[in-house]
Amino acid sequence: MPKTRRQAYDAAYKLAAIDLAVEKGNRAAAQQIGVNESMIRRWRKQRGELVKCKKSTKAFRGCKARWPQLENEMEDWVNTQRADGRGVSTVQLRLKARTIATRLKIDDFKGGQSWCCRFLRRKGLSLRARTTLCQQLPPDFQEKMMSFRNYAQEQVAENLIGPQNIINMDEVPLTFDLPLTRTVNKKGESSVALKTTGHEKTHFTCVLSCTASGEKLPPMVIFKRITMPKEKFPRGIVVQVNKKGWMDEKMMDTWLTECYGKRPGGFFRRTKALLVMDSMRAHITEKVKKSVTATNSIIAIIPGGTTKYLQPLDISVNRPFKVVMRDEWERWMVDGEKSFTKTGRMRRATFADVCQWVLKAWDAVKKSTIINGFRKAEIITGADDATDNTTATDSEAESDTSGDSVPEAILNLFISDTEESDFSGFSASDVE
Numbered sequence: 001m002p003k004t005r006r007q008a009y010d011a012a013y014k015l016a017a018i019d020l021a022v023e024k025g026n027r028a029a030a031q032q033i034g035v036n037e038s039m040i041r042r043w044r045k046q047r048g049e050l051v052k053c054k055k056s057t058k059a060f061r062g063c064k065a066r067w068p069q070l071e072n073e074m075e076d077w078v079n080t081q082r083a084d085g086r087g088v089s090t091v092q093l094r095l096k097a098r099t100i101a102t103r104l105k106i107d108d109f110k111g112g113q114s115w116c117c118r119f120l121r122r123k124g125l126s127l128r129a130r131t132t133l134c135q136q137l138p139p140d141f142q143e144k145m146m147s148f149r150n151y152a153q154e155q156v157a158e159n160l161i162g163p164q165n166i167i168n169m170d171e172v173p174l175t176f177d178l179p180l181t182r183t184v185n186k187k188g189e190s191s192v193a194l195k196t197t198g199h200e201k202t203h204f205t206c207v208l209s210c211t212a213s214g215e216k217l218p219p220m221v222i223f224k225r226i227t228m229p230k231e232k233f234p235r236g237i238v239v240q241v242n243k244k245g246w247m248d249e250k251m252m253d254t255w256l257t258e259c260y261g262k263r264p265g266g267f268f269r270r271t272k273a274l275l276v277m278d279s280m281r282a283h284i285t286e287k288v289k290k291s292v293t294a295t296n297s298i299i300a301i302i303p304g305g306t307t308k309y310l311q312p313l314d315i316s317v318n319r320p321f322k323v324v325m326r327d328e329w330e331r332w333m334v335d336g337e338k339s340f341t342k343t344g345r346m347r348r349a350t351f352a353d354v355c356q357w358v359l360k361a362w363d364a365v366k367k368s369t370i371i372n373g374f375r376k377a378e379i380i381t382g383a384d385d386a387t388d389n390t391t392a393t394d395s396e397a398e399s400d401t402s403g404d405s406v407p408e409a410i411l412n413l414f415i416s417d418t419e420e421s422d423f424s425g426f427s428a429s430d431v432e
Contacts, residue, residue, distance in 0.1 A: 008058045011057045014043045015050055017040060021040050026040045065119075067106060067109060071119055077100075084195055086330075120184065125185065149379070152276065152300045156379075161273065167263065172322070174203065176204070178200075178326040197348045198346070208318070210370045216362060219259075221237065222241065223241045224241070256292065260275075273295070275300065276300045276379065316369050317370055325361045
Protein backbone atom coordinates (compact mmCIF):
# COMPACT_ATOMS: atom_id res chain seq x y z
CA MET A 1 0.00 0.00 0.00
CA PRO A 2 1.57 3.32 -1.03
CA LYS A 3 2.41 5.77 1.72
CA THR A 4 0.31 8.92 1.84
CA ARG A 5 1.83 12.21 2.87
CA ARG A 6 0.47 13.57 6.11
CA GLN A 7 -1.22 16.96 5.87
CA ALA A 8 -0.59 19.71 8.41
CA TYR A 9 -3.45 22.05 9.32
CA ASP A 10 -3.07 25.42 11.00
CA ALA A 11 -5.08 26.63 13.98
CA ALA A 12 -7.46 28.73 11.89
CA TYR A 13 -8.43 25.70 9.79
CA LYS A 14 -8.94 23.56 12.89
CA LEU A 15 -11.18 26.18 14.52
CA ALA A 16 -13.31 26.37 11.35
CA ALA A 17 -13.60 22.57 11.37
CA ILE A 18 -14.66 22.65 15.03
CA ASP A 19 -17.41 25.17 14.25
CA LEU A 20 -18.62 22.95 11.41
CA ALA A 21 -18.60 19.89 13.69
CA VAL A 22 -20.65 21.75 16.31
CA GLU A 23 -23.20 22.58 13.63
CA LYS A 24 -23.36 19.27 11.71
CA GLY A 25 -21.65 16.70 13.95
CA ASN A 26 -18.19 15.14 13.95
CA ARG A 27 -18.80 12.51 11.25
CA ALA A 28 -20.52 14.88 8.79
CA ALA A 29 -17.85 17.54 9.28
CA ALA A 30 -15.07 15.01 8.75
CA GLN A 31 -16.64 13.76 5.51
CA GLN A 32 -17.21 17.28 4.22
CA ILE A 33 -13.62 18.48 4.70
CA GLY A 34 -12.02 15.10 3.96
CA VAL A 35 -10.31 14.23 7.25
CA ASN A 36 -10.57 11.40 9.74
CA GLU A 37 -13.29 11.71 12.38
CA SER A 38 -10.74 11.09 15.16
CA MET A 39 -8.96 14.28 14.11
CA ILE A 40 -12.16 16.29 14.59
CA ARG A 41 -12.59 14.82 18.08
CA ARG A 42 -8.97 15.64 18.98
CA TRP A 43 -9.26 19.20 17.66
CA ARG A 44 -12.41 19.78 19.71
CA LYS A 45 -10.51 18.75 22.86
CA GLN A 46 -7.76 21.25 21.96
CA ARG A 47 -10.15 24.12 21.26
CA GLY A 48 -9.03 26.15 24.31
CA GLU A 49 -5.38 26.01 23.26
CA LEU A 50 -6.20 26.66 19.60
CA VAL A 51 -8.04 29.87 20.48
CA LYS A 52 -5.04 31.21 22.47
CA CYS A 53 -2.29 30.32 19.98
CA LYS A 54 -1.39 32.04 16.70
CA LYS A 55 -3.69 31.28 13.78
CA SER A 56 -0.74 30.01 11.76
CA THR A 57 0.31 27.44 14.40
CA LYS A 58 0.16 23.93 12.97
CA ALA A 59 1.27 21.81 15.94
CA PHE A 60 1.89 22.04 19.68
CA ARG A 61 5.45 20.80 19.60
CA GLY A 62 7.84 20.91 22.53
CA CYS A 63 7.82 19.13 25.84
CA LYS A 64 6.03 20.53 28.83
CA ALA A 65 8.06 21.66 31.80
CA ARG A 66 9.77 18.70 33.46
CA TRP A 67 10.21 20.66 36.69
CA PRO A 68 7.17 22.98 36.87
CA GLN A 69 7.79 24.05 40.47
CA LEU A 70 11.35 25.10 39.65
CA GLU A 71 10.25 27.07 36.60
CA ASN A 72 7.44 28.76 38.49
CA GLU A 73 9.89 29.90 41.16
CA MET A 74 12.25 31.07 38.43
CA GLU A 75 9.49 33.11 36.81
CA ASP A 76 8.65 34.73 40.17
CA TRP A 77 12.33 35.53 40.70
CA VAL A 78 12.65 37.13 37.25
CA ASN A 79 9.53 39.21 37.86
CA THR A 80 10.89 40.33 41.22
CA GLN A 81 14.25 41.33 39.75
CA ARG A 82 12.63 43.24 36.89
CA ALA A 83 10.11 44.93 39.17
CA ASP A 84 13.07 46.25 41.19
CA GLY A 85 14.73 47.51 37.99
CA ARG A 86 17.63 45.05 38.02
CA GLY A 87 18.90 43.39 34.86
CA VAL A 88 18.79 39.62 34.40
CA SER A 89 21.11 37.76 32.05
CA THR A 90 20.77 34.18 30.85
CA VAL A 91 23.83 33.22 32.89
CA GLN A 92 22.18 34.59 36.02
CA LEU A 93 19.05 32.60 35.11
CA ARG A 94 21.00 29.36 34.85
CA LEU A 95 22.94 29.94 38.07
CA LYS A 96 19.76 30.79 39.98
CA ALA A 97 17.99 27.74 38.53
CA ARG A 98 20.78 25.47 39.76
CA THR A 99 20.51 27.01 43.22
CA ILE A 100 16.75 26.38 43.30
CA ALA A 101 17.27 22.84 41.97
CA THR A 102 19.70 22.12 44.80
CA ARG A 103 17.19 23.40 47.36
CA LEU A 104 14.40 21.31 45.80
CA LYS A 105 16.75 18.28 45.76
CA ILE A 106 16.54 17.83 41.99
CA ASP A 107 19.65 15.81 41.21
CA ASP A 108 19.36 15.45 37.43
CA PHE A 109 18.91 19.16 36.63
CA LYS A 110 21.82 20.63 34.67
CA GLY A 111 20.44 24.05 33.73
CA GLY A 112 22.04 24.17 30.31
CA GLN A 113 21.59 26.68 27.54
CA SER A 114 18.91 24.59 25.79
CA TRP A 115 16.82 24.44 28.99
CA CYS A 116 17.19 28.20 29.37
CA CYS A 117 15.89 28.82 25.84
CA ARG A 118 12.90 26.53 26.39
CA PHE A 119 12.17 28.17 29.74
CA LEU A 120 12.13 31.63 28.15
CA ARG A 121 9.81 30.42 25.41
CA ARG A 122 7.42 28.69 27.82
CA LYS A 123 7.17 31.74 30.07
CA GLY A 124 6.86 34.32 27.30
CA LEU A 125 10.23 35.91 28.07
CA SER A 126 12.94 37.18 25.74
CA LEU A 127 16.38 38.76 25.93
CA ARG A 128 16.15 42.50 25.29
CA ALA A 129 19.39 44.18 24.20
CA ARG A 130 20.62 47.68 23.41
CA THR A 131 22.31 48.39 20.09
CA THR A 132 26.02 49.19 20.15
CA LEU A 133 28.31 51.05 17.77
CA CYS A 134 31.24 49.06 16.43
CA GLN A 135 34.62 50.40 15.41
CA GLN A 136 34.93 50.97 11.66
CA LEU A 137 37.97 49.45 9.99
CA PRO A 138 39.93 51.65 7.55
CA PRO A 139 40.02 50.48 3.90
CA ASP A 140 43.75 49.57 4.07
CA PHE A 141 43.62 48.08 7.58
CA GLN A 142 45.42 44.87 6.60
CA GLU A 143 48.45 46.78 5.29
CA LYS A 144 48.51 48.95 8.40
CA MET A 145 48.30 45.93 10.68
CA MET A 146 51.14 44.20 8.84
CA SER A 147 53.30 47.33 8.99
CA PHE A 148 52.71 47.79 12.73
CA ARG A 149 53.47 44.16 13.58
CA ASN A 150 56.65 44.21 11.50
CA TYR A 151 57.80 47.41 13.21
CA ALA A 152 57.11 46.06 16.70
CA GLN A 153 58.84 42.74 16.03
CA GLU A 154 61.85 44.47 14.45
CA GLN A 155 62.28 46.74 17.48
CA VAL A 156 62.02 43.78 19.83
CA ALA A 157 64.63 41.81 17.88
CA GLU A 158 67.08 44.70 17.30
CA ASN A 159 67.04 45.95 20.91
CA LEU A 160 66.73 42.50 22.55
CA ILE A 161 63.58 43.59 24.37
CA GLY A 162 62.13 40.87 26.58
CA PRO A 163 58.42 40.35 27.29
CA GLN A 164 58.80 42.02 30.71
CA ASN A 165 59.76 45.26 28.88
CA ILE A 166 56.96 45.27 26.30
CA ILE A 167 54.17 47.40 27.77
CA ASN A 168 50.69 48.20 26.52
CA MET A 169 48.69 51.12 27.93
CA ASP A 170 45.06 51.98 27.26
CA GLU A 171 42.37 54.27 28.67
CA VAL A 172 39.07 52.62 29.59
CA PRO A 173 36.07 55.00 29.86
CA LEU A 174 33.78 53.95 32.70
CA THR A 175 30.70 55.29 34.48
CA PHE A 176 29.63 55.34 38.11
CA ASP A 177 26.62 53.19 37.20
CA LEU A 178 27.23 50.02 35.17
CA PRO A 179 23.81 48.49 34.41
CA LEU A 180 23.39 45.52 32.12
CA THR A 181 22.76 46.35 28.49
CA ARG A 182 20.29 43.46 28.21
CA THR A 183 17.81 41.82 30.52
CA VAL A 184 15.17 39.11 30.54
CA ASN A 185 11.75 40.75 30.29
CA LYS A 186 8.20 40.05 29.17
CA LYS A 187 7.68 40.16 25.40
CA GLY A 188 5.87 43.11 23.90
CA GLU A 189 6.62 45.71 26.58
CA SER A 190 7.63 49.00 25.01
CA SER A 191 9.61 50.21 28.04
CA VAL A 192 12.41 48.18 29.64
CA ALA A 193 13.79 50.05 32.67
CA LEU A 194 16.84 49.23 34.81
CA LYS A 195 17.36 50.52 38.34
CA THR A 196 20.39 52.82 38.73
CA THR A 197 21.42 55.82 40.80
CA GLY A 198 21.02 58.04 37.73
CA HIS A 199 24.77 58.35 37.12
CA GLU A 200 25.14 55.98 34.18
CA LYS A 201 26.38 58.96 32.14
CA THR A 202 28.74 60.34 34.79
CA HIS A 203 32.08 59.28 33.36
CA PHE A 204 35.59 58.78 34.60
CA THR A 205 38.66 57.21 33.03
CA CYS A 206 40.66 54.20 34.17
CA VAL A 207 44.17 53.83 32.74
CA LEU A 208 45.36 50.23 32.57
CA SER A 209 48.81 49.02 31.59
CA CYS A 210 50.52 45.65 31.57
CA THR A 211 53.56 43.84 30.19
CA ALA A 212 53.81 41.00 27.71
CA SER A 213 55.02 38.76 30.54
CA GLY A 214 51.68 39.23 32.32
CA GLU A 215 52.76 41.77 34.95
CA LYS A 216 50.27 44.52 35.84
CA LEU A 217 51.26 48.12 36.42
CA PRO A 218 49.37 50.18 39.03
CA PRO A 219 46.05 51.43 37.60
CA MET A 220 45.27 55.13 37.42
CA VAL A 221 41.81 56.73 37.54
CA ILE A 222 40.99 60.23 36.32
CA PHE A 223 37.83 61.76 37.76
CA LYS A 224 36.04 64.65 36.07
CA ARG A 225 36.33 67.42 38.64
CA ILE A 226 38.57 70.33 39.54
CA THR A 227 39.61 69.50 43.10
CA MET A 228 40.85 66.23 44.55
CA PRO A 229 38.12 64.37 46.49
CA LYS A 230 38.59 64.49 50.27
CA GLU A 231 38.37 60.76 50.72
CA LYS A 232 40.77 58.07 51.85
CA PHE A 233 41.71 56.04 48.80
CA PRO A 234 43.02 52.46 48.91
CA ARG A 235 46.69 51.80 48.32
CA GLY A 236 47.93 50.57 44.96
CA ILE A 237 45.98 52.99 42.76
CA VAL A 238 46.85 56.44 41.39
CA VAL A 239 44.00 58.99 41.60
CA GLN A 240 43.99 62.17 39.49
CA VAL A 241 41.41 64.77 38.45
CA ASN A 242 40.93 67.21 35.56
CA LYS A 243 38.09 69.13 33.93
CA LYS A 244 37.44 66.55 31.21
CA GLY A 245 38.07 63.37 33.17
CA TRP A 246 40.22 62.12 30.30
CA MET A 247 43.87 61.68 29.36
CA ASP A 248 45.91 64.73 28.37
CA GLU A 249 49.59 65.70 28.34
CA LYS A 250 49.66 66.44 32.06
CA MET A 251 48.01 63.13 32.89
CA MET A 252 50.47 61.34 30.59
CA ASP A 253 53.39 62.82 32.54
CA THR A 254 51.77 61.66 35.77
CA TRP A 255 51.21 58.18 34.37
CA LEU A 256 54.81 57.91 33.17
CA THR A 257 56.06 58.82 36.65
CA GLU A 258 53.58 57.08 38.94
CA CYS A 259 52.72 53.97 36.91
CA TYR A 260 55.14 53.38 34.04
CA GLY A 261 58.16 54.12 36.19
CA LYS A 262 56.99 51.70 38.90
CA ARG A 263 57.36 48.60 36.70
CA PRO A 264 60.32 46.28 37.41
CA GLY A 265 63.42 47.98 35.97
CA GLY A 266 61.52 51.12 35.10
CA PHE A 267 63.18 53.34 37.68
CA PHE A 268 66.83 52.89 36.58
CA ARG A 269 65.98 52.71 32.83
CA ARG A 270 68.92 50.46 32.02
CA THR A 271 67.15 48.30 29.46
CA LYS A 272 65.18 49.27 26.37
CA ALA A 273 61.42 49.02 26.53
CA LEU A 274 58.64 49.06 23.94
CA LEU A 275 55.55 51.08 24.81
CA VAL A 276 52.49 50.16 22.72
CA MET A 277 49.68 52.76 22.62
CA ASP A 278 46.83 53.76 20.35
CA SER A 279 46.85 56.94 18.26
CA MET A 280 45.02 59.15 20.73
CA ARG A 281 46.17 62.80 20.59
CA ALA A 282 47.61 62.80 24.12
CA HIS A 283 49.87 59.86 23.19
CA ILE A 284 51.51 61.41 20.13
CA THR A 285 52.36 65.00 21.13
CA GLU A 286 55.99 66.03 20.91
CA LYS A 287 56.20 66.58 24.66
CA VAL A 288 54.94 63.09 25.40
CA LYS A 289 57.27 61.55 22.81
CA LYS A 290 60.25 63.24 24.45
CA SER A 291 59.14 62.11 27.90
CA VAL A 292 58.80 58.50 26.75
CA THR A 293 62.17 58.60 24.96
CA ALA A 294 63.74 59.89 28.18
CA THR A 295 62.68 56.67 29.90
CA ASN A 296 64.79 54.66 27.40
CA SER A 297 61.62 53.46 25.67
CA ILE A 298 60.48 53.13 22.07
CA ILE A 299 56.92 54.13 21.15
CA ALA A 300 54.83 51.87 18.92
CA ILE A 301 51.62 53.66 17.88
CA ILE A 302 48.73 51.43 16.82
CA PRO A 303 47.10 52.65 13.56
CA GLY A 304 43.69 54.23 14.04
CA GLY A 305 40.73 51.90 13.71
CA THR A 306 42.72 48.68 14.32
CA THR A 307 42.92 48.56 18.12
CA LYS A 308 40.55 45.59 18.36
CA TYR A 309 43.16 43.54 16.46
CA LEU A 310 46.43 45.08 17.66
CA GLN A 311 45.87 46.34 21.22
CA PRO A 312 46.38 43.51 23.76
CA LEU A 313 44.24 45.24 26.39
CA ASP A 314 41.35 45.57 23.93
CA ILE A 315 41.74 42.00 22.74
CA SER A 316 41.67 40.09 26.01
CA VAL A 317 41.80 42.29 29.13
CA ASN A 318 39.26 45.13 29.00
CA ARG A 319 36.25 42.87 28.71
CA PRO A 320 36.89 40.68 31.82
CA PHE A 321 37.93 43.83 33.67
CA LYS A 322 34.56 45.47 32.91
CA VAL A 323 32.68 42.30 33.83
CA VAL A 324 34.13 42.36 37.35
CA MET A 325 33.52 46.11 37.59
CA ARG A 326 29.85 45.55 36.76
CA ASP A 327 29.68 42.70 39.25
CA GLU A 328 31.07 44.95 41.99
CA TRP A 329 28.57 47.67 41.09
CA GLU A 330 25.64 45.22 41.18
CA ARG A 331 26.80 43.91 44.55
CA TRP A 332 26.95 47.50 45.84
CA MET A 333 23.46 48.21 44.46
CA VAL A 334 22.06 45.17 46.30
CA ASP A 335 24.06 45.11 49.55
CA GLY A 336 26.05 48.33 49.81
CA GLU A 337 25.36 51.21 52.17
CA LYS A 338 23.62 54.07 50.37
CA SER A 339 22.56 57.60 51.18
CA PHE A 340 19.81 59.70 49.63
CA THR A 341 19.29 63.33 48.78
CA LYS A 342 16.47 65.43 50.29
CA THR A 343 14.36 64.65 47.22
CA GLY A 344 14.84 60.91 47.75
CA ARG A 345 17.34 60.34 44.95
CA MET A 346 19.97 57.71 45.63
CA ARG A 347 23.53 59.03 45.74
CA ARG A 348 26.16 57.33 43.63
CA ALA A 349 29.03 55.28 45.01
CA THR A 350 31.89 57.24 46.58
CA PHE A 351 35.17 57.81 44.77
CA ALA A 352 36.87 55.48 47.24
CA ASP A 353 34.33 52.74 46.50
CA VAL A 354 34.96 53.09 42.77
CA CYS A 355 38.72 52.88 43.31
CA GLN A 356 38.22 49.70 45.33
CA TRP A 357 36.18 48.22 42.47
CA VAL A 358 38.98 49.07 40.04
CA LEU A 359 41.59 47.33 42.21
CA LYS A 360 39.44 44.20 42.58
CA ALA A 361 38.68 44.06 38.87
CA TRP A 362 42.33 44.60 37.93
CA ASP A 363 43.46 41.95 40.41
CA ALA A 364 40.95 39.48 38.93
CA VAL A 365 42.55 39.64 35.47
CA LYS A 366 44.70 36.54 35.03
CA LYS A 367 48.30 36.68 33.90
CA SER A 368 47.63 34.13 31.16
CA THR A 369 44.82 36.38 29.84
CA ILE A 370 47.26 39.27 29.43
CA ILE A 371 49.87 37.10 27.71
CA ASN A 372 47.27 35.72 25.31
CA GLY A 373 46.34 39.28 24.34
CA PHE A 374 49.92 40.05 23.29
CA ARG A 375 50.12 36.78 21.38
CA LYS A 376 46.86 37.38 19.50
CA ALA A 377 48.05 40.86 18.58
CA GLU A 378 51.23 39.15 17.28
CA ILE A 379 53.42 41.58 19.18
CA ILE A 380 55.21 38.62 20.74
CA THR A 381 55.66 35.08 19.47
CA GLY A 382 56.21 31.81 21.29
CA ALA A 383 59.97 32.31 21.04
CA ASP A 384 59.77 35.79 22.53
CA ASP A 385 57.63 34.55 25.38
CA ALA A 386 60.08 31.76 26.14
CA THR A 387 62.78 34.30 27.02
CA ASP A 388 60.95 34.99 30.26
CA ASN A 389 61.65 31.89 32.35
CA THR A 390 59.08 32.76 34.97
CA THR A 391 56.09 33.15 32.68
CA ALA A 392 55.17 29.50 32.24
CA THR A 393 55.57 28.73 35.93
CA ASP A 394 53.49 31.71 36.98
CA SER A 395 50.76 30.87 34.46
CA GLU A 396 50.56 27.29 35.67
CA ALA A 397 50.42 28.40 39.29
CA GLU A 398 47.73 30.89 38.49
CA SER A 399 45.62 28.33 36.66
CA ASP A 400 45.55 26.25 39.84
CA THR A 401 44.19 29.18 41.83
CA SER A 402 41.62 30.48 39.39
CA GLY A 403 38.67 30.22 41.73
CA ASP A 404 37.95 33.92 41.46
CA SER A 405 38.32 34.08 37.68
CA VAL A 406 35.42 35.14 35.49
CA PRO A 407 33.60 32.21 33.79
CA GLU A 408 33.85 32.16 30.02
CA ALA A 409 30.05 32.03 29.72
CA ILE A 410 29.78 35.39 31.43
CA LEU A 411 32.51 36.90 29.29
CA ASN A 412 30.66 35.91 26.12
CA LEU A 413 27.75 38.13 27.14
CA PHE A 414 29.71 41.28 26.75
CA ILE A 415 31.43 42.94 23.82
CA SER A 416 34.78 44.70 24.13
CA ASP A 417 34.57 48.45 23.64
CA THR A 418 37.02 50.34 21.46
CA GLU A 419 37.61 54.06 21.67
CA GLU A 420 37.96 56.48 18.76
CA SER A 421 41.45 57.86 18.31
CA ASP A 422 40.29 61.46 18.22
CA PHE A 423 38.30 61.36 21.47
CA SER A 424 39.06 64.50 23.45
CA GLY A 425 37.03 64.12 26.61
CA PHE A 426 33.52 63.78 27.91
CA SER A 427 30.80 66.29 27.11
CA ALA A 428 30.21 69.31 29.31
CA SER A 429 26.73 68.04 30.16
CA ASP A 430 28.14 65.16 32.20
CA VAL A 431 27.55 65.67 35.90
CA GLU A 432 30.41 65.40 38.33
